Amino acid sequence: MSEPAVRVRFAPSPTGSLHIGGARTALFNWLFARGRGGIMALRVEDTDLERSTAESERAVLDDLRWLGIDWNEGPDVGGPHGPYRQSERQSIYRKEAERLCAAELAYPCFCTDEELEARRRAAQAAGRTPQYDGTCRDLDEEERVERRAEGRPESIRFRVPGEPAVVRDLIRGDVVFPADAVGDFVILRSNGLPTYNFACVVDDAAMRFTHVIRGEEHLSNTNRQVFLYRALGYPEPAFAHISLILNPDRSKMSKRAGEAATFVSEFRAQGYLPEALINFLALLGWSWDGEREMFSRADLVEKFSLERVNATPAVFNREKLEWMNGQYLRAMPLAERAARVRAYLAEHGRLPDRADVDDFLERATAAVGERLKTLADVEGYAGFAFSESFDIDPKAKDEVLARKGAREALSALAELVESADPFEPAALEARARELGERLGVKAGDLFFPARVALTGRKVAPGLFEVMSLLGRERTVLRLRAACAWWEEPAPSRPARVT
């Protein structure tokens, strides 16, 4: 018999949009599958009725698609082992639970939440591990009938065998859990829905996955899961628990922590490229030779292996992601870069309102040039040309006001621009430099005030690209408007405090 084909899965719970840690787990699964001609499946774990929503499922799938991670089987495309939504597989879980009960490997439990909670607290107070105490473990049929008559809730608990469990992990080696590490746990809740560990094992077995690659937070769950595989009589897949992604304070990266983005959708909104995010995420826990770090999607598919995934948790390094995004942007031909900027602005409803928007954005993108780190930066650096009005940084304006000869220089420059022919960066620059010499003004003393007058800021693209972006008319207008600054009572300075 030939080696069974690789089958892996990503199993998100639809309780929000895709988290960056989930994206990395999905990516590793995907790279592993694609690199060996395997199957990638998507399974939606929506057994938590309170928190699961259809919008969330849509959002997660959308984020995955945006990242370029695709799947062969899933809730939207179907497949030979469906359905791929756990909420649609309830009869399967019930049947499996019944099978375990019949074999005495599981049993009905009638304890209420309150009783469980009270006993948990008591155990904790007494310094014991808060595990299930076995109250319903050995009830006979008569006692069970009695409890049912009382109208107590009825869940199904797994009878944990009193022996150690070994998790064979591809990244961590054999991890041994002592026999008393876990108590009997619920597999079917009183509402009839399965718990995570049970549904996960039943599905992973039914869907024939060969490898389960998931986050380290599941390592101790795997302790329970290996018992379940054995009891159910299914072969175990190979496990690979990848380390967590951490916040800068080294806590598990999660939705809280306020300021920092943790969802794929947020990075998308901030103007990051999916290929850069993929490249960056791949390097969180995986490396090729420690030297090379720019990898296309195809490179990653070809080179990725679980052997080179390390076991150390990784802090998410936002600055490096930004740098990498810039690398991708810079390596892109201008036309493509401009097209991506356009698509980005359109997606967020921020396209400038003008007839020649495509041409304008290409010129703006060219003008911003190497400064581009995210797609949002075109608006950041060239926003002064997006509309008639623009804001002026008061501090920059004050600096202009303070420069000797700035007013005359601006006025002369306005005149020059008005009659310049051709109106084109190189020619404009040559003539402006001549003007500076004639006036006896250093280049910086001419260019700096002009930059502020035209863009409202100290930092901007090259001055003559700025002019060409604005067009002759607006350039002259803004230059002349700046000449009037000297007539104003300097509102930006605290001159007249009453």
Add this chain to the structure above:
RNA sequence: GUCCCCAUCGUCUAGCCGGCCUAGGACCCCGCCCUUUCAAGGCGGAAACACGGGUUCGAAUCCCGUUGGGGACACCA
């Protein structure tokens, strides 16, 4: 508290079946060059084997312990 995982520059990491390591690459930071600003680019620099014991001729690399960090102990996933 109990169990489990982890431990190289601030961060991501290479090295970890011992000598090739006076520990390599990248981000960040600093300096210089380029330059109309800011970037980008070029050159240079600062910056780490958590600690303590072993084993060995020799340890970042193997073993034990300590410390630190994290995860899990639910009718959440």
